[in-house]
Amino acid sequence: xxxxxxxxxxxxxxxxxxxxxxxxxxxxxxxxxxxxxxxxxxxxxxxxxxxxxxxxxxxxxxxxxxxxxxxxxxxxxxxxxxxxxxxxxxxxxxxxxxxxxxxxxxxxxxxxxxxxxxxxxxxxxxxxxxxxxxxxxxxxxxxxxxxxxxxxxxxxxxxxx
Amino acid sequence: xxxxxxxxxxxxxxxxxxxxxxxxxxxxxxxxxxxxxxxxxxxxxxxxxxxxxxxxxxxxxxxxxxxxxxxxxxxxxxxxxxxxxxxxxxxxxxxxxxxxxxxxxxxxxxxxxxxxxxxxxxxxxxxxxxxxxxxxxxxxxxxxxxxxxxxxxxxxxxxxxxxxxxxxxxxxxxxxxxxxxxxxxxxxxxxxxxxxxxxxxxxxxxxxxxxxxxxxxxxxxxxxxxxxxxxxxxxxxxxxxxxxxxxxxxxxxxxxxxxxxxxxxxxxxxxxxxxxxxxxxxxxxxxxxxxxxxxxxxxxxxxxxxxxxxxxxxxxxxxxxxxxxxxxxxxxxxxxxxxxxxxxxxxxxxxxxxxxxxxxxxxxxxxxxxxxxxxxxxxxxxxxxxxxxxxxxxxxxxxxxxxxxxxxxxxxxxxxxxxxxxxxxxxxxxxxxxxxxxxxxxxxxxxxxxxxxxxxxxxxxxxxxxxxxxxxxxxxxxxxxxxxxxxxxxxxxxxxxxxxxxxxxxxxxxxxxxxxxxxxxxxxxxxxxxxxxxxxxxxxxxxxxxxxxxxxxxxxxxxxxxxxxxxxxxxxxxxxxxxxxxxxxxxxxxxxxxxxxxxxxxxxxxxxxxxxxxxxxxxxxxxxxxxxxxxxxxxxxxxxxxxxxxxxxxxxxxxxxxxxxxxxxxxxxxxxxxxxxxxxxxxxxxxxxxxxxxxxxxxxxxxxxxxxxxxxxxxxxxxxxxxxxxxxxxxxxxxxxxxxxxxxxxxxxxxxxxxxxxxxxxxxxxxxxxxxxxxxxxxxxxxxxxxxxxxxxxxxxx
Numbered sequence: 001x002x003x004x005x006x007x008x009x010x011x012x013x014x015x016x017x018x019x020x021x022x023x024x025x026x027x028x029x030x031x032x033x034x035x036x037x038x039x040x041x042x043x044x045x046x047x048x049x050x051x052x053x054x055x056x057x058x059x060x061x062x063x064x065x066x067x068x069x070x071x072x073x074x075x076x077x078x079x080x081x082x083x084x085x086x087x088x089x090x091x092x093x094x095x096x097x098x099x100x101x102x103x104x105x106x107x108x109x110x111x112x113x114x115x116x117x118x119x120x121x122x123x124x125x126x127x128x129x130x131x132x133x134x135x136x137x138x139x140x141x142x143x144x145x146x147x148x149x150x151x152x153x154x155x156x157x158x159x160x161x
Numbered sequence: 162x163x164x165x166x167x168x169x170x171x172x173x174x175x176x177x178x179x180x181x182x183x184x185x186x187x188x189x190x191x192x193x194x195x196x197x198x199x200x201x202x203x204x205x206x207x208x209x210x211x212x213x214x215x216x217x218x219x220x221x222x223x224x225x226x227x228x229x230x231x232x233x234x235x236x237x238x239x240x241x242x243x244x245x246x247x248x249x250x251x252x253x254x255x256x257x258x259x260x261x262x263x264x265x266x267x268x269x270x271x272x273x274x275x276x277x278x279x280x281x282x283x284x285x286x287x288x289x290x291x292x293x294x295x296x297x298x299x300x301x302x303x304x305x306x307x308x309x310x311x312x313x314x315x316x317x318x319x320x321x322x323x324x325x326x327x328x329x330x331x332x333x334x335x336x337x338x339x340x341x342x343x344x345x346x347x348x349x350x351x352x353x354x355x356x357x358x359x360x361x362x363x364x365x366x367x368x369x370x371x372x373x374x375x376x377x378x379x380x381x382x383x384x385x386x387x388x389x390x391x392x393x394x395x396x397x398x399x400x401x402x403x404x405x406x407x408x409x410x411x412x413x414x415x416x417x418x419x420x421x422x423x424x425x426x427x428x429x430x431x432x433x434x435x436x437x438x439x440x441x442x443x444x445x446x447x448x449x450x451x452x453x454x455x456x457x458x459x460x461x462x463x464x465x466x467x468x469x470x471x472x473x474x475x476x477x478x479x480x481x482x483x484x485x486x487x488x489x490x491x492x493x494x495x496x497x498x499x500x501x502x503x504x505x506x507x508x509x510x511x512x513x514x515x516x517x518x519x520x521x522x523x524x525x526x527x528x529x530x531x532x533x534x535x536x537x538x539x540x541x542x543x544x545x546x547x548x549x550x551x552x553x554x555x556x557x558x559x560x561x562x563x564x565x566x567x568x569x570x571x572x573x574x575x576x577x578x579x580x581x582x583x584x585x586x587x588x589x590x591x592x593x594x595x596x597x598x599x600x601x602x603x604x605x606x607x608x609x610x611x612x613x614x615x616x617x618x619x620x621x622x623x624x625x626x627x628x629x630x631x632x633x634x635x636x637x638x639x640x641x642x643x644x645x646x647x648x649x650x651x652x653x654x655x656x657x658x659x660x661x662x663x664x665x666x667x668x669x670x671x672x673x674x675x676x677x678x679x680x681x682x683x684x685x686x687x688x689x690x691x692x693x694x695x696x697x698x699x700x701x702x703x704x705x706x707x708x709x710x711x712x713x714x715x716x717x718x719x720x721x722x723x724x725x726x727x728x729x730x731x732x733x734x735x736x737x738x739x740x741x742x743x744x745x746x747x748x749x750x751x752x753x754x755x756x757x758x759x760x761x762x763x764x765x766x767x768x769x770x771x772x773x774x775x776x777x778x779x780x781x782x783x784x785x786x787x788x789x790x791x792x793x794x795x796x797x798x799x800x801x802x803x804x805x806x807x808x809x810x811x812x813x814x815x816x817x818x819x820x821x822x823x824x825x826x827x828x829x830x831x832x833x834x835x836x837x838x839x840x841x842x843x844x845x846x847x848x849x850x851x852x853x854x855x856x857x858x859x860x861x862x863x864x865x866x867x868x869x870x871x872x873x874x875x876x877x878x879x880x881x882x883x884x885x886x887x888x889x890x891x892x893x894x895x896x897x898x899x900x901x902x903x904x905x906x907x908x909x910x911x912x913x914x915x916x917x918x919x920x921x922x923x924x925x926x927x928x929x930x931x932x933x934x935x936x937x938x939x940x941x942x943x944x945x946x947x948x949x950x951x952x953x954x955x956x957x958x959x
Contacts, residue, residue, distance in 0.1 A: 023295075032293075037205040038198020040423070042372045043456040047882035050372055078198035095192040098847050101855065102678030103195025104372040104423030110196055126891075133891040136882070138372050138424050139678050141854030141919075142890040 005068040011036070012080025020067045027051040027062030030077060038078035038107045042136065049135030052108035053077045059115045078107035087114045089155065093148040101139030109135045113149045121157065125150055165691075165730075165909055180694050180758050182687040183910075186847035187697055189683040191676070200421040203376035203393045208449040211378065212241055214439050215297035215452075217287040217304050218461060219279035222313035222534040222875025223326070226277050229287055230305040237303050239296025244288040244442055246274035253441040254407050256432070258498035260648025263505045266338040268498035269329035273407075273438040279308070280328060280496035281534050282877055283461020285435040290442060290450060313534040313875035317468065317493030320531035328496050328532045337498055338505035338530040342512050344587035345523030350485035354476030358559040363944040364548045364924070366468035366493075367867040369541050370887055373423020374454040375463060377436045379443035387414045390440060393422045395430040395675055396715035401707045402651040403432050403501060404440050419705030425677035426542040426859070428463050430717045432500040435462060460880045465869050466507060466541035468493045469548050473515075475556040476523075481566045483575045485523035486516045486587075488552060492530050495537035501650045504538050505530050510545025510637070513588050515553050517635035518597050518813065519575045524587030534875045540717075546636055546921035547860055554632040554925040555943060558932065568631055568929070569610070572601060572815075576633065590637075593806070595813040596839045596901045597633060603899045604631075604837040608817045620821075621937060627821045627832070628936070630929025634922040638719035638840070638914025639810035639905070641803065655803035656720070657711025658729040660689055660736045662796040664782040666760050666774030668695055670732070671703040673713015674725030679916055680848035681721045685729050687844060688910065692733025693740070694757025695774065711799055719914020722844055723810060724802055727908040731800035739795050744777055746792055802908065810905045810913040814838035816857070816922035818930040819894075824938065824956060827949030829865060829931055831892070836922065837899040841913035849915045850898040856919020857896055862888040864924035864945050 008017040011034060018033055027044075030036040030053065042050030044063045051062030054076040081087055090113055093099070100106040112135050116123050123131065128149045129142065137145065165183060194200050231243035255270040279286055289300035314326040320335040328335055351357055378391040388410055394400050397417035405412040422429065435452065443450045454462065474487040490511045494504035508528030515526050561571035576597035577584060584592045610629070617627045645652040656673040663669065670689045676682045682702040690697040703709055711728075714720060737757055744762040745752035748771050756763050761770040762777070780787060781794045788794065804810065817835040822828075836853050843849050866886035870878045879885040904911025924945060931952070932941050940955040953959045 021295075031204075036198075037202075040202070040373070041204075042374075043882045045456065045881055045883065048372060048456075082197040091193070091196045094196045095188050098189060098192070098680075098851050100192055100195045100678075101680070101851065102371075102373065102422060102424040103192070103200050104202065106195045107198040129890040129893075133889040136370075136372060136887055136889060138370060138426070138859070138887070139855045140851055141856075141858035141896060142893050143854050143896055144851055146890065 007068060007071040009070050009072060010074045012076060012083065022068050024067045025063050026053065026065040026067050026070065029067035030062060036077050036079055040104055040107065042104065049112060050105055050108045052111040052135065054111060059111055078110060081111065081114060087117065090114065090117060090148065090152045093152045097144045097148040097151065099140060099144040099148040105135060105137045109137065109145060116149055117152065117156065121153060123153060180691065182691040182697055183842065183844055185687065186845055187683060187687050189680055190686060190698065191682055202373055202421050202423055203378060203391050204453045206378055206391050208378060208380060211449040211451055212290045212292060213294040213297045213451050214288050214290050214442060215294060215301045216285035216435055217301045217306060218458065219282055219284045219286055221279055221308055221310050222282045222315065223311040224279045224308040225311060226279060226286065227307040227309055233303040233305065234289055234300040237296060237300045239291040239293055240300040241290045241292065243300070244290065246272055246276045249273045249438050249441045250276060252408060252444050253437060256407060256500045258500040258503045260503050260645065260650060262648040263338055263503065263509060266503065266505050267332050268337060269332060271434060271497045271500065273434045273441055281536055282875055283536060285438065285462065288438055288442060315533055315535060315871055315873060315875045317470065317491055317531050317533055320493065320533055328534060335532040337494060337532055338508065339528065340509060340512055341525065341527035342588050343525045347485050347487050347523045347525040350523035351474065351476045351487070354484050355479040356560060356563045357474060357476045358556060358563050359472065359474045360555060360559060360943050362471045362473065362552050362555060364467045364469045364551065365945050366465050366869040367863050368460065368463055368465045368869055369426045369428035371424035371426060371428050374456065374459045375429065375433060375436065376453045377439050378449055378451045379440040380449035381443040381447055383447045387416065388440060388444065389416045389418065391418050393429050394419050395425045395677060395717050396652070397675065397705055397707050398673065398712055399652050399715065404437065407437060408441060408444055416708045419675060422677040427540045427544065427717065431464055431502065431539050433462065456882060457880050460885060461536060461877055464499055464539040464541065465536045466538050467548060467863065468538055469511065471548065471552050473552045473556050475560045477560045477564060479564065481561065481564055481571050481574050483519050483521040485521065486526065488515050488526040490528040492528065493533040493535065494530055495535050496532055497537050499537045499539035501652065502540055502645060506540055507545045511549050513590055514545055514549035514635060515588065517549065517553065517586060518577065518633040520577045521587065526588065535871055536877070542856065542859060543917035543920035546634065546917060547863065547924045550632055550634040550921050551925035551928055555928055558929045572631065572633055576601065590811065591807055592811050593905060594903045595635065595811060596903045597813055599901045600813060600815050600837045600839055603901055604815050604817060604835060607835050607897050607899050613819060625821065626824055626934040627819070628930040628932065628934025630818045630926045630933050631815060632922045632925030632929060633815040634813065636812045636914065636918050636921050637809045638812055639723035639804050640718045640720060641808045643808035644718065653712060653714040655801050656713035656724045656728050657799055657801040658725065658732045659711055659797060659799040660693065660732040662736060662740065662774065662778060664778035666778050667699045667701065668693055669701045669703060670729055671710045672725050672729060673711050673715065674721040675705050675716045677716065679716065679721060679852060680845060681716055681725065683848065684722055684726055684844045688726050688729045689733040692730050693737045695760045699760060711801065719916045722912040723908070723914055726844065726912050727910045728800050728802040730910045731802060732798045735798035735800055736796065739793065739798060740774065740777060743781060743792065743794055744772060746789060747777065747780065748772060804907055806907050810907065812838065812840050812913045812918060814918050814922060816926040818926035820927065820930040820934060822931055822934040822952060827952035829947055829952065831861060831894040831927065834894050835897045836919060837901060838915065838918045839901040839903050840915035840918065841902060842904040842911035843900055843902060844912055852916045853898045853919040854896045856917060857923045858888050858893050860920040860923025861893065861927055864927045864947060866946055868946050
């Protein structure tokens with residue numbers, strides 16, 4: 001448990017070098033070592049999606065990825081996604097639709113929804129629900145979240161015309 | 162009473178009355194931080210010299226602890242100290258969770274960590290404290306604990322039988338509480354009934370699964386003898402009182418701070434022994450100690466709920482008039498009643514609520530609350546309501562079927578009339594004003610019953626089984642001291658709000674009610690903005706700090722809006738009066754001729770701006786010398802509110818559920834769901850709708866998937882989210898919400914609670930929908946959760 005591994009990676013566009021325990025999960029690396037507390041540990045076995053972050057362009061579970069495996073990787077968390085304004089419209093739609101209550105799932109939910117915006121610009125309500133089914137929300141009943149994603153998709157399609 | 166000027170009451174659109182915020186869908190000001198990852202949950206707080214606790218938890222449902230060897234654990238790098246029950250008991254007293262008004266209730270003394278015996282699997286037995294959570298867990302793994310396993314009492318049905326394992330021998334038996342309510346002549350009513358229908362209902366043990374696990378940092382400072390606790394809780398003042406008492410501290414030297422909370426649903430309104438142990442450890446070490454439950458610990462130590470088996474009978478006459486209900490509830494609550502609200506309340510609620518929406522004369526309902534070696538149960542969202550509603554509405558549907566009456570007509574004939582109030586139910590509940598018939602009418606505007614029935618018939622010909630189910634309900638909100646205070650618990654039914662105007666004309670409100678995502682802070686801002694006369698974005702809200710808010714109960718039992726909101730409204734009105742008084746002096750006008758609109762003092766009749774609040778603030782705070790010497794200028798006003806006329810403000814509503822049952826696989830697909838709810842004055846329709854939707858999904862989850870499964874030895878088999886299933890987006894339907902508003906006349910605001918209605922009604926509506934679908938096949942299900950296996954068994958397919 002004391003074996004440490006040196007890694008250098010890009011996190012939210014900033015170069016980061018750390019020596020990590022081999023067992024250190026990405027979510028703990030982000031929260032404890034880098035102070036990026038926007039991502040949350042909800043179940044720590046890959047079901048709830050609260051720790052969803054982007055690694056090399058794809059969303060992953062921060063609790064299922066070992067930090068030691070990320071030497072040279074590019075990681076984006078909710079903090080970086082927000083700073084880049086990539087999903088500012090989606091975040092505004094979350095606020096307008098009341099698509100968050102306690103907010104503990106919200107950063108992971110926004111990361112997963114951002115993935116829909118990138119890869120599935122014509123997703124239907126049903127496909128949105130399917131895509132978000134790896135992200136547990138105990139508060140909202142999901143409908144407002146689906147509304148927010150659907151509205152953002154529609155607005156973006158409209159803008160592209 | 163109830164004469165607040167809202168846009169609706171003046172016949173104006175909300176845009177025409179710019180400072181009208183009550184009844185308006187204002188977006189939540191605290192949402193941007195949540196969706197940007199800038200919230201501060203307890204686990205995000207890091208303090209200097211902070212240690213981390215991890216617990217060794219009992220692997221047995223019932224066992225004597227023979228020895229605890231911490232030598233190897235102490236050698237683990239980072240481990241600071243190991244604490245046993247005896248270590249903690251030196252600074253922390255045990256507690257007994259009973260309430261005086263629940264007559265005959267009994268429970269055993271519970272220690273933060275038990276002294277010599279484990280009574281449920283998952284119970285915290287030993288704490289290891291280290292410089293990181295990982296090191297603390299390594300320390301736990303290195304502990305050597307030996308046990309003498311004892312037989313476990315797990316089945317509630319045998320808890321009182323001869324030969325049962327008596328969990329606490331000093332109590333004599335496993336009976337924690339029993340109550341029977343009787344009204345009228347039940348036997349005579351059944352004897353005269355045209356039809357009597359009987360059924361057995363099971364509501365499975367499930368749990369809250371807040372996405373943020375239970376979280377605490379306790380920080381005792383010897384320098385000033387104060388304990389500061391950062392805690393994810395619904396009731397900071399209650400926890401302050403409990404920790405002070407148990408740890409022998411002055412109440413005023415305990416401060417509970419509660420920043421953002423990741424969901425609560427009742428899970429975070431109780432006193433957890435492991436959290437008290439963390440406070441005791443900090444008291445001993447004089448350092449901050451953090452404990453964040455992991456999900457495995459959550460399943461084995463967060464309260465469970467709803468473990469009820471109920472037999473019920475309904476008697477009706479030939480016209481479908483309900484003559485009597487006779488209901489017998491049995492519930493298992495684990496080895497201890499949970500402090501300080503007790504674990505008898507859910508059973509007690511079943512007795513209070515069965516038959517609630519209906520006009521009938523004869524009632525008998527009993528609850529028997531027994532101990533068992535499982536996780537303790539306690540109040541979870543909609544306490545007792547989903548059980549009482551499913552039993553009542555299940556029986557009503559069965560009776561309707563037995564006499565060949567449409568379920569809607571059956572309800573219409575039996576629901577309490579909308580002009581019947583005030584009314585006292587056979588269970589003794591007093592209703593100030595409900596709207597069952599208006600709510601049913603509104604529901605039928607939303608639900609296309611004819612189209613659904615036509616679709617149902619057409620689909621049946623193709624072997625597709627769809628069903629429509631209804632469930633009417635009542636819900637208990639705005640509790641008075643009759644809920645806990647009269648039983649001796651230091652839980653405030655009163656709440657306060659302090660409203661202050663700062664020099665720039667902005668307003669701050671500090672409130673004793675708390676926010677866990679419901680939107681409490683938003684509605685407080687709306688109410689204060691409305692009451693004072695400022696734009697809602699000029700109001701800042703402070704909650705969740707015992708040192709900086711008026712004393713109050715917090716947020717539970719749907720009291721945030723109704724109790725906390727009224728205190729906020731009254732303090733806002735008091736501040737407005739004070740501002741107008743000063744403004745009148747400055748303007749040499751009568752305060753009665755002035756009003757405040759969006760931060761400007763205006764002429765009441767013409768609306769002409771006279772002076773801004775910022776200018777008044779400048780003069781009062783910086784040039785008070787220019788005002789008359791005797792002019793009061795108290796720009797901080799506090800008001801408190803407590804309900805006095807009724808023990809509870811009841812709300813009501815009705816839900817409908819439309820499902821498809823796959824008779825080959827037993828899978829249930831919820832196609833659509835509707836709810837009409839009357840929570841009194843709606844402060845923010847968007848937030849209420851989302852409360853209702855979230856509550857419905859929680860109710861559907863419990864009725865379809867969620868189940869804390871135990872084996873006979875008391876081993877909990879569902880300890881991950883892969884085993885304990887919760888509803889996700891794809892399984893859940895579109896939900897339509899409508900409102901009827903019957904404001905309570907007890908308060909100016911008129912608000913009742915809205916947070917639990919969805920959960921109260923959804924399981925019953927779903928059950929009736931499934932049984933409507935299965936009726937042509939002769940199958941009936943009454944045991945939740947309605948899993949594929951249970952449905953296939955009902956169909957005799959397996």
